[in-house]
Amino acid sequence: MAGPPRLTPQHPDPLPASSSPGGRATILDVAAAAGVSRQTVTRAMNGMSGISAATKQRVLAEAERLDYRPSRFGRGLVTGGDHQLGLVVNDLRNPYTPQLASAVFRLAAEQGWNVMLADVDLASDADRMVQALGAQTDVVIGYLGSRRERWNELLGTVPMVELDPYAEPPTAAVWIDPADAIEVLADHLVATGVRHPVVLDNSSPEHTSVRGVLMMDALQRRGYLPELVHAEHGTAECGAEETVRILARKRRLDAILAFNDVMALGVLQACRRAGVDVPGDVRVVGVDGLPLGSLVAPTLTTLAVDLDAVAREALDLALGMLSGALPRQGAAVQRTVRHSLLLRESA
Amino acid sequence: MAGPPRLTPQHPDPLPASSSPGGRATILDVAAAAGVSRQTVTRAMNGMSGISAATKQRVLAEAERLDYRPSRFGRGLVTGGDHQLGLVVNDLRNPYTPQLASAVFRLAAEQGWNVMLADVDLASDADRMVQALGAQTDVVIGYLGSRRERWNELLGTVPMVELDPYAEPPTAAVWIDPADAIEVLADHLVATGVRHPVVLDNSSPEHTSVRGVLMMDALQRRGYLPELVHAEHGTAECGAEETVRILARKRRLDAILAFNDVMALGVLQACRRAGVDVPGDVRVVGVDGLPLGSLVAPTLTTLAVDLDAVAREALDLALGMLSGALPRQGAAVQRTVRHSLLLRESA
DNA sequence: CTGAAAGCGCTTACAG
DNA sequence: CTGAAAGCGCTTACAG
Incomplete structure (x- = not known):
C-alpha cells in the first residue's frame, strides 16, 4: 500500500x-x-x-x-x-511653480491619480529625469521649453501635454495667453498718465520673450516709446539689480512692466531702497498673480493667470488622450487660458 | 525530400x-x-x-x-x-514646502532617484494617497504629524523617515530643533531692550506647539511675562488678523515672535497698515529662514533652518535603511538639524 | 486553512 | 535579421 x-x-x-x-x-x-x-x-x-x-x-x-x-x-x-501622472517643472523654488504644481496635484488626486514630479531646472541630467519620468507614468504634463522635441522623443509612447509653449507645439498643449490682459494693462497705463514705461523682460538681447514682444507692441501702438531691458534670470535678485541700473540711467521713467511677479518683487525692493515711491513716482506691474504679491507693500498689480484652470485643461487633455476620446495631435488638443489684469496698489 | x-x-x-x-x-x-x-x-x-x-x-x-x-x-x-522615493508634504502653497521639496528632489536626483510627491494637506483621501505612494515607492520621507502611526501601518513594509516629529517617533526621523536658536534669540531680545514680547503660535489653546513652549520658556527664564496667542492657521492672513487684534488690545508690546515666516509676513503687513514701525515700535521674528523674508520691508529676522541639511539627513537615513546599513528602528536612525538665528532688519 | 497552476507584460539570453 | 524559450515577482482563481 x-x-x-x-x-x-x-x-x-x-x-x-x-x-x-x-x-x-x-x-x-x-x-x-x-x-x-x-x-x-x-x-x-x-x-x-x-x-x-x-x-x-x-x-x-x-x-x-x-x-x-x-x-x-x-x-x-x-x-x-494605479494611474500615474508625470509633471515636469522648472524650479520649485520659484513661487510660481508650487502654485501650479499644487493645482495639478489637487485635481489629479480628485481623479485618483498620483503625481510624479521632475524639476529639470536644477538638474544636470534633465534628459535622464524626463526619461525616467516617462518610464514610471502614463502621461506627462509640463514645461518643456526649447527641449520639447528631444523630450517628446525620449518619452516615446507616453502622451505629453505641453504647458505654455513658446511656439506652435507638435503635441497637445495649454497656451497661457497674456495678449488680452496686456491690452487692458496698456489702456490702464494711459489712463493713469504714464509717459515713459520700461519693459523688463526675462530674455536675451537676441531673443525677446513672447510676452515682452506683446508688451512692447501694445505700448507702441498707444504712442509710447518704451525701452526694453533684458534680464538674464527671472528672479527677484535679478529684477532688483536691473532696476538699480535703470534708475541710475533714466531720468524720466514712470512705469516698469516686469516679466513676472518674482522679478517685480525685486523691482519693488530696489525702488524702496532708492527712495522711489511706488506707485507715486514709478508704477510697477508683474505677471502671474501670485498670492505673494499681496504680502508686500505696496501690493503688486499683476497680470494674473488662473492656475487651477491651467491644471484643469491640462488634465482634461491628458486624460482625454489616454482614454482615446481625444487625438494625440492637432488643433483638438490645444487649449488656451488667458491672463487678466489684477489691480492692486503698485499700478 | x-x-x-x-x-x-x-x-x-x-x-x-x-x-x-x-x-x-x-x-x-x-x-x-x-x-x-x-x-x-x-x-x-x-x-x-x-x-x-x-x-x-x-x-x-x-x-x-x-x-x-x-x-x-x-x-x-x-x-x-528605477529607485523611487516618496515625499509626503502638507501644503505646496506654503512657501516652506517647495523649499524643502526642492532640496529633496535635488539630492535624490543626484543619486539617481525619482521622487513622487503626495500633498496630504488639501486631500480628502489622504490615507489612500499615502497608501498609493507606498505602493509605488521604495521608501517614504515626510511630514506625518499625528497620523504617523496609521500611515506607518498603511505603508506596510515600505521604510519611512519622519521629518520634524512632534514627539519621540517609532521610526526613523530627522528632528528639526529650534531650542538653541531660541536661546540666542531670547538673549538678542534682552540685549535690544525688548520688554513686552508676544508669542504668536500656530496651535490651539489646548495644545501649544513645541516651539511655542520653547519660546515661552526661554522668555520666562529671562524674567519676561510673555503673552501666548494661538492662531488657528499658519498663514499670512491669519498672522495679520491676530496682529490686528493684539495691537488693538495691548498698549505695551514691543516684539512678536511668530510660529513661522509666513505668519510673520502677515504680522509685518498688519503693522505696516496700523502705522506701527518695525523694528522701531515692535520687533518681529519668524521661523524657517525662507528667502521670501528678504523680499519684504523691513526684511525678516528669522530662525533659519538649513533645508539642504534636512534633506541630506533624511535621504541618508532612507538609503541607509534600504541598503541594510542602518536598522529600521531606534536611536541609530534619528538625526537632528538645528535652527540658527538669522538677523535681518525686523528685529 | 493551504497549495498547485496559470498568467499578468515585458526583456534577456540564445539559437538559427 | 528574426524567433522560441525562459523567467522577472507577484496575485487570482481553483482544488483540496
Whole structure:
C-alpha cells in the first residue's frame, strides 16, 4: 500500500536558485524560510483571510527577518496598478511653480491619480529625469521649453501635454495667453498718465520673450516709446539689480512692466531702497498673480493667470488622450487660458 | 525530400485570446498585427539593433495604430526599474514646502532617484494617497504629524523617515530643533531692550506647539511675562488678523515672535497698515529662514533652518535603511538639524 | 486553512 | 535579421 518512502520532504515551492545573494528577498525566499507556499505569503503580507494566526505570524516574522518587501512591479503587473501622472517643472523654488504644481496635484488626486514630479531646472541630467519620468507614468504634463522635441522623443509612447509653449507645439498643449490682459494693462497705463514705461523682460538681447514682444507692441501702438531691458534670470535678485541700473540711467521713467511677479518683487525692493515711491513716482506691474504679491507693500498689480484652470485643461487633455476620446495631435488638443489684469496698489 | 506541405502559416506567437477588448494593447497584440514575434516588437519599440528598417517601420505603425504603450510593470519586472522615493508634504502653497521639496528632489536626483510627491494637506483621501505612494515607492520621507502611526501601518513594509516629529517617533526621523536658536534669540531680545514680547503660535489653546513652549520658556527664564496667542492657521492672513487684534488690545508690546515666516509676513503687513514701525515700535521674528523674508520691508529676522541639511539627513537615513546599513528602528536612525538665528532688519 | 497552476507584460539570453 | 524559450515577482482563481 505504502509507496516508496520519501527521503526528502516535499517542498511546497521550488527553492529559489540562490536566496538572493545581493538582490532583494522575493516572495519565494520568504515562502521557503517559513516553509509555506508563496500564496500563503501573499495572504500574510496583504492581510487576507484564509490563513491561521500561527502561520501568519511565522510568515511575517520571516518576512521581517529577510527584510522582504513585495516588488511593486510584480504586484502592479497583476493588479493593474494605479494611474500615474508625470509633471515636469522648472524650479520649485520659484513661487510660481508650487502654485501650479499644487493645482495639478489637487485635481489629479480628485481623479485618483498620483503625481510624479521632475524639476529639470536644477538638474544636470534633465534628459535622464524626463526619461525616467516617462518610464514610471502614463502621461506627462509640463514645461518643456526649447527641449520639447528631444523630450517628446525620449518619452516615446507616453502622451505629453505641453504647458505654455513658446511656439506652435507638435503635441497637445495649454497656451497661457497674456495678449488680452496686456491690452487692458496698456489702456490702464494711459489712463493713469504714464509717459515713459520700461519693459523688463526675462530674455536675451537676441531673443525677446513672447510676452515682452506683446508688451512692447501694445505700448507702441498707444504712442509710447518704451525701452526694453533684458534680464538674464527671472528672479527677484535679478529684477532688483536691473532696476538699480535703470534708475541710475533714466531720468524720466514712470512705469516698469516686469516679466513676472518674482522679478517685480525685486523691482519693488530696489525702488524702496532708492527712495522711489511706488506707485507715486514709478508704477510697477508683474505677471502671474501670485498670492505673494499681496504680502508686500505696496501690493503688486499683476497680470494674473488662473492656475487651477491651467491644471484643469491640462488634465482634461491628458486624460482625454489616454482614454482615446481625444487625438494625440492637432488643433483638438490645444487649449488656451488667458491672463487678466489684477489691480492692486503698485499700478 | 520535401515534408508535407504546411497548409497554415506558422504563427510566430500565439494569438492573444482576444485583442484586448477594453484593456490596453499588449506587446502580443502588436506582434500579431504586424505578423512578427514579440521580441521583434521589443526591438522596434526600444530602438534596439538587429531589426530591418522595413520591419521596424511596420511594427511602429501597428503600435501607433493600436495605441500601444509598454507596461511599466512588465518592463520594470525584468529590468529592475528605477529607485523611487516618496515625499509626503502638507501644503505646496506654503512657501516652506517647495523649499524643502526642492532640496529633496535635488539630492535624490543626484543619486539617481525619482521622487513622487503626495500633498496630504488639501486631500480628502489622504490615507489612500499615502497608501498609493507606498505602493509605488521604495521608501517614504515626510511630514506625518499625528497620523504617523496609521500611515506607518498603511505603508506596510515600505521604510519611512519622519521629518520634524512632534514627539519621540517609532521610526526613523530627522528632528528639526529650534531650542538653541531660541536661546540666542531670547538673549538678542534682552540685549535690544525688548520688554513686552508676544508669542504668536500656530496651535490651539489646548495644545501649544513645541516651539511655542520653547519660546515661552526661554522668555520666562529671562524674567519676561510673555503673552501666548494661538492662531488657528499658519498663514499670512491669519498672522495679520491676530496682529490686528493684539495691537488693538495691548498698549505695551514691543516684539512678536511668530510660529513661522509666513505668519510673520502677515504680522509685518498688519503693522505696516496700523502705522506701527518695525523694528522701531515692535520687533518681529519668524521661523524657517525662507528667502521670501528678504523680499519684504523691513526684511525678516528669522530662525533659519538649513533645508539642504534636512534633506541630506533624511535621504541618508532612507538609503541607509534600504541598503541594510542602518536598522529600521531606534536611536541609530534619528538625526537632528538645528535652527540658527538669522538677523535681518525686523528685529 | 493551504497549495498547485496559470498568467499578468515585458526583456534577456540564445539559437538559427 | 528574426524567433522560441525562459523567467522577472507577484496575485487570482481553483482544488483540496
